[in-house]
Amino acid sequence: MWYMNEEREMLRKMVAEFAENEVRPFVKEMEEKETFPMHLIKRAGELGILGLCFPEELGGVGVDWINLGIAMEEISKVSTCVGLLVMMTAVGSTLSLQFVGTEEQKEKILKPCIRGEQVLAMSLCEPVGSSNTAAYKTKAVLDGDEWVLNGGKIFCTLAGQCEYYGIMALTDEFNPLTMEGATMFLVHKDTPRFKVGHIEKKLAWHGSATGSIYLTDCRVPKTMILGEVNKGLHAFGSTVMQTYAYLAILSLGGAVGAYEEALRYTKERVHIGGKTLFENFQAVRHRLVNMYTEIEACRGLLYGCFEMMQQGKNGVKECMAAKIYAQQVHESVASQAVMLHGGNGLMVDNGIERYFRESKMMAVGGFAVDIIRDQISMLL
């Protein structure tokens, strides 16, 4: 791989060790019992994985976007659910705090997140549709030194697990052209009348709590606005490349995980004439080659995106395209991995169908791929 070197190989090995020794043994219990793996977030913090893209003064280990990609891929190979939770903390919800957060916000939220002691949700989606910002019912009005929030959110990842929640609320009429009118508030969990509601049962990612949030006259100090008033989507937008690209790497990791399972199985499963599936059937071999090819094409696109970040280039379109393509590859490869396992692929205890279920989550979670298509079309 063009981006690998001795140091990155060492880093990959260490994260793989964490994923194999600490994440994998926990996946089954997490998925069955819907246990939130906070202890794994803590470990990722201790090991410095959550600090891979933060400078040392914030408690990070120095910024290298490719290093974070490699680490996320290794974790997602084992579980895209744990990958998602690590991703949220390592870059997804925290990075905008680094870019537009105040010193107070960095002390109270960002630094503990990088240490793995806290997680931070970013809740936009409402029943009217995640991309339908103008119709959001959650509103905030200024009263003295505090904003008063009323409304509700759905599908909030990390619901019930956070110290603080990033809540997008309308503070003015929303202008879809300038994307102004919505503000991002950092709301403490103990704010009176702030309530976490129902935690959903989902197709996959059972270790990631997805739930509703209710806000009734919740008073939030002025100092807890992320970025500027009315420019909540801009605060979010400052990290758009990273958000999409590191969601995409979850899919790449998931695809690699499924492919490796399928390769191992077809080389071990003894079939007609005492030969393995792999030895017996060209159809099996070619399917694996197609899976491998899809993965490598995706890898090229995605690590190209990380390199653009590294060079400080604008690659918003590429990162969005990577999110769409990676999900397709994830779904295609996971589906074929199920196929290659035959009946065993469908048996829950074997853990192969999980890859496929997780690929469907990637199509909607972290912005539906169709919404992203719409966003790209505006840039064409």
Place this chain on the structure above:
Amino acid sequence: MNLKIAVCVKSVPNPDQFSSLSLDPVSKTLIREGIDSVINPADLHAIELAVQLKEQYGAHISLISMGPQQAQKELRMGLAYGPDDAFLVSDREFGGADSLATSYVLAKALEKAGPFDLIILGNESADGATAHVPSQVGIIMGLPNMTDIVGFSLDENGKTRVKKRLQGRYAIYEAELPLVIGVAKDINKVRTAGMRGVLGAKNKPLTVWSVENFEDLDKTRIGLSGSPTQGGEYHTASFGREATELKGSPEEIASELSNIIRPILGRE
């Protein structure tokens, strides 16, 4: 207490890939092509012990290795766990060394980089597995040495308690530093090195020494020519089982089988 600790590490072919290894029939050395090299697994436990002592008392840890230039990769990896610097002794003239010639060169390197209060080695290597080196290093250096160590602690006065495995039992020794020990894998659980360690490893000093860097090296004791062990003939052991086919009617087969089993069970 500011200890000076040395850990000897060896680069070995990845044990997970041993099934792909083969021997060169002429030189009787391993053909390593296509096989990754890794830090010898027992040596990781030696590093872990050193790092734990460093966390407890403060220490300067040096890694020492004899091997090809590529072993720098394993030393960098070792540095990621927390040691402070590393020394690689690498020269064609050291090649082909048996355990005695290896121990001699390691002892020389330890003298040159030292003096050390504590020298920790993995009890044995995954590829050679002679378990000779820890004691030989100790003997050559004139230091007390112990092998198969599964427990080690140190008090503020520098007194050690060393737990040694002895034929299914344990013996506990009190020993004074300086000391050479060979540690077994049971001694501790190796941590996963953090990202700080990995990214910091490249900035730690790694010195490579060749034959010229040693003034008082006895050249008759190094490399292939300095190795008293000479490889003999080798053959591939067969692990297949002997099988006898029983023929006849089911009754005949059952009776025949019973005749075979009864004497084994001690019944007539």
